[in-house]
Each structure stands twice: as C-alpha cells, then as structure tokens.
Amino acid sequence: MEKGEAKSKKAGGPPPRLCCICNERRPVLKRPKTLQQICRECFYEVFEEEIHQAIVENRLFKSGERVAIGASGGKDSTVLAYVLSELNRRHSYGLDLFLLSIDEGITGYRDDSLETVKRNELQYGLPLQILSYKDLYGWTMDDIVKMIGLKNNCTFCGVFRRQALDRGAALLKVDKLVTGHNADDIAETVLLNILRGDIARLSRCTSITTGEDGPIPRCKPFKYTYEKEIVMYAYFKKLDYFSTECIYSPNAYRGFAREFIKDLERLRPRAILDIIKSGEDFRIATTTKMPEQGTCERCGYISSQKWCKACVLLDGLNRGLPKMGIGRARGGVNGGGDHKKETKAGSTVKSLESKQCGSLDF
Amino acid sequence: MACNSSGCESGSCGREKENGSKAEEEVIGAKKESVCLKCKSNEPMTFGDGGSDDGRFCADCFRSNVYGKFRLAVTSHAMITPSDNVLVAFSGGSSSRVALQFVHELQVKALRNYEASRDRSLPVFGVGVAFVDESAAYPPALSSEMGDAVAWVRSTVLSMSPPEKDLHVVPIESVFGSESVEARDRLVKLLDSVSDETGKEDLLLHLKMLSLQKVASENGYNRLVVGSCTSRLASHVLTATVKGRGYSLSADIQHVDARWKVPVVLPLRDCVWQEITRLCHLDGLKTVELARDQHPQSGINDLVSSFVALLQEENPSRECTIVRTAAKLTPFYFNKIPETDDSCVPMATQRRLKKFNLKYDGSMTTEAFCPICNGPLNDSDSSDLNTFEGCHDSDALFAACCSSCRFQILPQDRSSLEHFGSLLPHHMISQVKHHQKFDSQTYLREKIKDCLLLDDEEAV
Numbered sequence: 001m002e003k004g005e006a007k008s009k010k011a012g013g014p015p016p017r018l019c020c021i022c023n024e025r026r027p028v029l030k031r032p033k034t035l036q037q038i039c040r041e042c043f044y045e046v047f048e049e050e051i052h053q054a055i056v057e058n059r060l061f062k063s064g065e066r067v068a069i070g071a072s073g074g075k076d077s078t079v080l081a082y083v084l085s086e087l088n089r090r091h092s093y094g095l096d097l098f099l100l101s102i103d104e105g106i107t108g109y110r111d112d113s114l115e116t117v118k119r120n121e122l123q124y125g126l127p128l129q130i131l132s133y134k135d136l137y138g139w140t141m142d143d144i145v146k147m148i149g150l151k152n153n154c155t156f157c158g159v160f161r162r163q164a165l166d167r168g169a170a171l172l173k174v175d176k177l178v179t180g181h182n183a184d185d186i187a188e189t190v191l192l193n194i195l196r197g198d199i200a201r202l203s204r205c206t207s208i209t210t211g212e213d214g215p216i217p218r219c220k221p222f223k224y225t226y227e228k229e230i231v232m233y234a235y236f237k238k239l240d241y242f243s244t245e246c247i248y249s250p251n252a253y254r255g256f257a258r259e260f261i262k263d264l265e266r267l268r269p270r271a272i273l274d275i276i277k278s279g280e281d282f283r284i285a286t287t288t289k290m291p292e293q294g295t296c297e298r299c300g301y302i303s304s305q306k307w308c309k310a311c312v313l314l315d316g317l318n319r320g321l322p323k324m325g326i327g328r329a330r331g332g333v334n335g336g337g338d339h340k341k342e343t344k345a346g347s348t349v350k351s352l353e354s355k356q357c358g359s360l361d362f
Numbered sequence: 363m364a365c366n367s368s369g370c371e372s373g374s375c376g377r378e379k380e381n382g383s384k385a386e387e388e389v390i391g392a393k394k395e396s397v398c399l400k401c402k403s404n405e406p407m408t409f410g411d412g413g414s415d416d417g418r419f420c421a422d423c424f425r426s427n428v429y430g431k432f433r434l435a436v437t438s439h440a441m442i443t444p445s446d447n448v449l450v451a452f453s454g455g456s457s458s459r460v461a462l463q464f465v466h467e468l469q470v471k472a473l474r475n476y477e478a479s480r481d482r483s484l485p486v487f488g489v490g491v492a493f494v495d496e497s498a499a500y501p502p503a504l505s506s507e508m509g510d511a512v513a514w515v516r517s518t519v520l521s522m523s524p525p526e527k528d529l530h531v532v533p534i535e536s537v538f539g540s541e542s543v544e545a546r547d548r549l550v551k552l553l554d555s556v557s558d559e560t561g562k563e564d565l566l567l568h569l570k571m572l573s574l575q576k577v578a579s580e581n582g583y584n585r586l587v588v589g590s591c592t593s594r595l596a597s598h599v600l601t602a603t604v605k606g607r608g609y610s611l612s613a614d615i616q617h618v619d620a621r622w623k624v625p626v627v628l629p630l631r632d633c634v635w636q637e638i639t640r641l642c643h644l645d646g647l648k649t650v651e652l653a654r655d656q657h658p659q660s661g662i663n664d665l666v667s668s669f670v671a672l673l674q675e676e677n678p679s680r681e682c683t684i685v686r687t688a689a690k691l692t693p694f695y696f697n698k699i700p701e702t703d704d705s706c707v708p709m710a711t712q713r714r715l716k717k718f719n720l721k722y723d724g725s726m727t728t729e730a731f732c733p734i735c736n737g738p739l740n741d742s743d744s745s746d747l748n749t750f751e752g753c754h755d756s757d758a759l760f761a762a763c764c765s766s767c768r769f770q771i772l773p774q775d776r777s778s779l780e781h782f783g784s785l786l787p788h789h790m791i792s793q794v795k796h797h798q799k800f801d802s803q804t805y806l807r808e809k810i811k812d813c814l815l816l817d818d819e820e821a822v
Contacts, residue, residue: 190603191600191603193687194599194600194603194684194687194688195673195680195683195684195687196683196687197683197686197687198687199687199690199691202687256669256672256673256676260665260669263665264604264662264665267560267660267661267662267665268558268560268662270769271604271605271662273606274603274604274605274606274766275603275604275606277606277608277765278602278603278604278605278606278607278608278609278611279603279608280608281606281608281609281740281742282608282609282611282612282691283609283612283691283692284690284691284692285692
C-alpha cells in the first residue's frame, strides 16, 4: 500500500545513520504507521502531506467555505486545528476556520480542557464558540451520571454532543463541521459495529464525509492518520493540549475494541488501515444503508423516528425514567403525547426545553 | 440463520427459558427437581463446564437439537444428495469428529431406507475420510506422535462401518504432486520464504485446502465436508477484517463454498463450540490433539482467538452475533451448489433443487480470484491486471494476488519473489497464467459463437 514501507520483522539491526526519506539528517523517531526511521522534519512533512492528500483526493472542502472545527482541547482536535490552519495557509484552501467547543459539564475534566481550547483560540487565531449541555438541555453530564450511574452514560453524552455540535454549527453559520476522528477511532467503530450486529452503521461508519443530506455535513480529515502519530506530532511540535481520559469512560464497551487494536498495532501496524479498508469493502446491499429521514416532532432536529434520540433521552431523564431510549425499542416508548414535563429547579431550563428549535435556525 | 443454539442467550429467549424452568420447578414440588425444557419428562444434563444453558436439556433433547441443526443445514442447502460422493475433512479435533459422526449417522439412515424400500430408487451417498498429515511443515517432525494419530484415525474410521468408508491420509506435501523428500524439502523452503508469521500460518491453511481438493477430485468425490462451527467462523470474521479482506469475507462464511473444483460445505456452521465439546463429552467421542496445536502461536490469528474468548466471557452469545452480522453481507454467486449436467442425479432430487433455487449456473465466472488464497478480487485489487505490462513471471504473480496476500505472503523484493513463485504448487501458478490470458471479448464470443454467421471478427 504505502511506498517505502519498511518491514522490520526481526528485532532490528543497527539503526540507520540517516533518515530514510531525506538521507541527510539523523533519524530521531520510528514512524508508527510504517516503522520507517526518520528525522523530525521529514515526519512533519509526511504527516501533513498525507492529511493534505486525504483532503484533496476526497474533495472535502471548497474555496470560501466556513468550516467549524469540533474542539475538545484534546490532542486530536488541537492537532487538527493546528494542521488545518497551516494547510489552509500553505495550500490556499480559502477556508474561514472556527473553533466550536461543547461543555458537557464534567467537573475536573471538561472545565480543564476548555481552558486549553481558550488558549488555542489565542494561539491559532481562530474565533471560538462554546455551547454547554446545561444551556441546551438543562442537564450536565455530572447530573446525568448522578442519576443513571456509569453504564450507558456514554450513550447520553454522544447523542447530546452530536446535536450540540449541529446547533453550534448553525449558530456560527458554517457550511461544514470537521472532527478529529482518527484511524484508530474509525477502526474501533468498524469492530464495534461487527460485534454489535449493526450492519447499517457498518456501511456508513467508514465514510470520510457524512450527513451531506442533513443539517451540517461533517468530515474527518484524520481518517487515515494514526492516533500514535497525532500524539507524536503534538509532542514534537510542543502543542498545547489536555491529555486526560474522560473520567466517566472506563466502562465503555469500546474499551474492548481499543485494547485489541493496540495489541494488533504492535503485531502489524498497517492492520488499522486494513480494518478501515475492510469496512469500505464489505458487501452491504444499498437497501440496508439509510433509514428514512424525517424531523423530530418535539424539536425539529433530523430524526428517523417520531422524536429524535436526544429528545427521547431527555424526556426519560426529566421523568425519572433513565432507561428510556436505551437498548432496543419495545414499541410505544418513543413519540409524543401530552405528558407533563417535570422540570428541574431553575426557570431558565423550562424555557429552553419548551422552545422550538426553530429559533436556533435549523 | 446463524445461530439457533441452546448456548445462545441473546435477547429475551434466555429469559423465557429461565421463567419456563422456574415454573416447572414449582410444579414438581418438594423435591425441587427440574425437568428438561423441551420434552418435559427427562432429567436435564449437567455438564458442569461453567457454560451457559447448563442443566436445561436432557441428553436426548440436547443431542437431537444439535443433530437437528446439522440436518437442517444439509437439506436446506442441498449439501448431500443421494448420488453424491462425500469426503469429510477430519483433523482429529472435536468439530470434525462431530461432523464425521453426523455424516455417518445420515449415511446409516439412508442405507436403512434403501434396504427397506422396494424399488431402491434412491441410492446411498458415499462417504470417505481425509486426514491431512502436516508434519512436513514442522520439522523435525515427531514421527511417533503422527504415527499414533494416524493409527487412531484409522481405527476410528474402521469402527464407523457399515457403510464402509475409505480413509485417505494426505501428506500436505502432496500439493507438489509427489510425497518424496524433495517435496517435503520444497514445502519447508516455501514456508521459510514467508517472513510474516501470520502469512506463514495462512499459507499453510491454503495449502491444506489444496491438498484436500486434490485428494477429493483424484478419488471421485464431489463434495468436501469441513467441520467449521460458528465459533471458528466468528474468529474468521475478525481475522478477515483485520487483514483487509472485507470484500472476500462473505464468500468464506456461508454454508456452501463452490468456487473450488470440489464444492466445500459447512454443515456445522450453526453450531457453537460449546455444543460440540459437550456432545463429544456426552457421546464419548474421542479426539486427538497434536503437540504443535497446543503451542500458542504469536500471530494475528491467535490474538483474535484470545480476543473472541474474552468477548465470550463478557457475553456468551457474542460469537453468534458476530456471525449473524457477517451473514448480512451479500454472498457471492458461488455460495450455492453448482448445477452440473448430471444424469445420475435422481429426478426427484433434481426437481427439488430447481424448485428451491439451490443451485447456480456453473458457467458464470464473473469474479477473478487470488491465486494463493482463492479470494474473489475487488476492483481495487485487480485494477493492476489491465495496466500491467511487465514481462517477469513474478510481476504477473504480484499483480494477480489480493492486497492481503501481497503483504503477508509474497516476499517484497523481485528476486525473492521469483524464487517464491518457483516454489509454489503448480495449481496456484496456473491460476496466474489464467489471469493473464483472460480477455472478455474472447470469453463473450465463446458464449455466442454458435449464433454468429460470419467467422472473422471484422464482421462484428
């Protein structure tokens, strides 16, 4: 697949005295993707060039577009912001870049990482917009975990964040959203979908651009970029990022897949890309791909059911039925009706929940 | 249907069964004895192996459940019909032991029916057994161990008559056309030229299949039965995924794989490992495991097996879900028994096969295949074929292979690749030449030539 892929199967002999690529400088690192021994400058170059190729070959952007970068303050989004603004300059993509950050309300984790994003705003000169779960939904993740514990909390956060990003993108009036999902993430998702039997998601999860027929298209320029290389890049470039795991995540099922992929990468680095290739090549009938698209009756967001998942989950939380919307639908749980909305203390919450999202420009 | 096993606790069925047995316990009363959930009369079996569904079914119901899945697979996919001659691949392990046992029982029943019927219209299918001797691949071979294993296999097969079954002990080096020291040497050289550990394991598997195909076609068999169960297929789904073989995956996990000269059938596809080992235990079916099988190997295949075992601990129905997901992928045209002009197939069988669309037109060949793994090639893999202009055989080999075999099996530099090509068995190399000669225009012309009025191509 890649040119110059070095197969150092046996415990390596004496390290080469010169970088494999430029043959001029001393090598300082072994590239995780290809195991080539290269110098820093060449690493920056191949790293950035591969991302540029991914952007160009997949036609991710058009000149003049306003693009929001989903920024969490973690390594992926920090490196993404850095590289994208650099490539935008170097290759004249002609993009208007913004940082969009979501505050899930996790004390000791998110408040720290948000400080990082605020620093990124100054360091990279990109305007920043922050949206919070508290403002949007009336619940912070701390509140949610207090109520439902540590199982299924990732489901809530993921669903809420997706909608929050779309709303933020609408506020910023951007044409596209980019996220820092890397090759490891996508490979994990392919495996997870196989393990869980989700053939429809399996067919969509390897696409580099999704949601073209929804409110805001999203793309993943890091689709072929290894997580380890992102860390390496951030380390050598001394980029400012927040490096702790989410404190609520240890029980996520994804952990199984992640451990396995780490072991796999040790045996055969290219396996991560091979998983993505398999995901792209699976013979899945086009009829299984897209569920029918409608809009949520409660908030107007895109939805394949009567109510969007976020509204279903929120309704469950507000009614003290946190299991609602988790697991397979057993008929009749989803949907509208004229039940009372039990709101929490705080009048601001009530006003936002009963607000139609029309006012937030869908 | 990937799984209907008693070991599967997916969704609500597990709960229903629990409720059922609880109710039964209350009815029986003071002694608190439970009964088999199915027949409600016999005492349930306890295997004490820590697995799921222990103590739910009696021995008879358990056995008939597993055999039932085997029989359903055989009939619904036309795996074995009266005029067939079936070769069972027997490794000595539990899965193939059960496959052999069930095929034998099916044959015994057919024989009984034949002897009882007046007109003797439906013949009894023939059964042979093949045991592949892989010791040449692991020198220095423990010849005494293999000798014992073969003797045990022989006596096992002998005990399964009538009807009598031929045993074929197939040394793996027979893929080179002989069983000499040179052939064994060549095998070792071939495997040594593969630097990737996983590639070496997989190449050995491909050679094993070739040797089975060879013995099957040389001895007049028209079906090859392999004992792959759900659990084995679940591992295969993941290994194929991590090796970039997503396109060809759906070809490997169906009940029927007819891209081979002798179609391969998987009658135990819907049975899980737990059922198979329990059945062996229950019926005293002995198995043999060679020393090298017990050594963990350090490649990807073993990593995946451990991963699946870990997932099974967390959820015993995970294997079933994995295979069920993969079963939703679109199979290939050759995942059905091919139609052959076979005048000795009984009319009743022919009618039935046609009615249920269980066969496909054997002359359709729309896929190109990798010469080493026989996997169907995706467009992205085979695009090199048309643009290829090299004159070296090694270039042709490289161009003809799938990307996974190119990476993990083929040597990287040209001279090693040349040498490797010279070591490959003739059958694989001939596939490469077949690729080069493939020309769609010629192929189409062959199909319609009887309707063409003018001979030369200029008329077209």
